Amino acid sequence: MTTPRTEHLVLPGVLTAEQAVATVHGILAAQREDGAIPWFRGHHLDPWDHVEAAMALDAAGEHAAAERAYAWLARHQNDDGSWYAAYTDGEAALVQDRARETNFVAYVAVGVWHHYLSTGDDAFLDRSWPTVRAAVEFVIGLQQPGGQIGWKRADDGTPTEDALLTGCSSVHHALRCALAIAEQREEPQPDWELALGTLRHAIRSHPERFLDKSRYSMDWYYPVLGGALTGAEAGARIREGWDRFVVPGLGVRCVVPNAWVTGGESAELALALWATGESDRALEILQSIQHLRDPESGLYWTGYVFDDGAVWPRELTTWTAGSLLLAVAALGGHEATVAVFGGELLPLGLDTDCCA
Structure with a gap:
């Protein structure tokens, strides 16, 4: 294995240079030769978490490994621009879940733009453009009249009109990255601009257009992490949910009232806090989840049930490590x-306001 670059991955109370190297190597050890990054060896791969782990590799300077991950996506993209929700770990990459979830499909744009900004590789961007364009067209094809985007298309082709706030907030972020790619290539996409504007308005102004998942911490912070809420609105949203979801010294609950904190949600909240200028609080959150670190592998346990004092599930996941490295x-x-x-x-x- 190569020696990852750690100059941006050292943080007091979170990672030393040696620990950062171990964590990156933990993700690399799980990556298959064909580029696939499963949750862990023997478990499935889903496209969203695969991209998150690839971005973490780019942040560590492991650009060749990250590029293999994006090449895997290009090879496995369906004719309609989508990917399935889950693939088995192994050379055959058999489909495990045949749903095609819009936020999973859209996220390739975030990863491709991140890789380009990490490397400046114009040839990579040119190769990836057809993949990104097809993925975005699939996603906006499920956009509803109110701006929200249905969360999946079933295996038989039936679209699901129900929308998820977390998923749509992630899609909002992905559409912005897709438009950045289009701008870099000087290929205007006015339909994407309109889709982005109407989606942002739905997220900001119409909670009734989304299924009620307010018990989940991701529905709390993802409108901030996805960039739909900024400034004072973002700060107010973070304050509103803080006491419900943050367990001091342990991390962020996945869902209330369950006594279960998770590394992925905690690291993502830290990213959202950093994006709003709350770097000190972001650092505190990242420091609070170091009890989830496995010193042997450098990876992180998915979660911890604090009422029982038990790690659960007993899974060291690449995407948990990836989210922490990105934060x-x-x-x-x-x-x-x-x-x-x-x-x-x-x-x-394009700014849109159906309420005007």
Whole structure:
């Protein structure tokens, strides 16, 4: 294995340089030769978490490994631009879940833009453009008249009109990255700009257009992490849910009232806090989940049931490690990660307001 670059991955109370190397090597050890990054060896791969782990590899300077991950996606993309929700671990990559979830499909745009900003590789962007374009067209094809995007298309082709706030917030982020790619290539996409604007308005102004998943912490912070809420609105939303979801010294609950904190949600909240200028609180959150670190592998347990004092499930997942590395990279000033998750330079699309 190569020696990862750790200058942006060292954070007091979170990662030393040696620990950062171990965590990156833990993800690399799980990656298959064909580029696939399953949750862990023997478990399935889903496209969203695969991309998150690939972005973490880019943040560590492991660009060849990250590029293999994106090549895997290009090879396995369906004719309609989608990917299935889950694939078995193994050379055959058999389909395990045949649903095609819109936020899973859209996220390739975030990863491709992050890789380009990390490497400056124009040839990679050219190769990836057809993949990104087809994925975005699949996703906006499920957009509803109110701007929200149905969360999946079933295996028989039936679209699901129900929309999820977390998923749509992630799609919002992905559409901004897709438009950045289009701008870089000088290929205007006015339909994407309109889709982005109407989606943002739905997220900001119409909670009734989404299924009620308010018990889940992701529905709390994802409108901020996905860039739909910024400034004072973002700060107010974070304050509103803080006491419900944050367990001091342990991390972030996945769902209330369950006594279960999870590493992925905690690291993502830290990213959202950093994006709103709350770097000190972001650091505290990342420090609070170091009890989930496995010193042998450098990876992180998915979660911890604090009423029972038990790690659960007994899974060391690449995406949990990936989310932590990305949060650390943002706080450490890694330029590509800052640009992608800070969002200041990402396109905003067309402003729309159905309420005007």
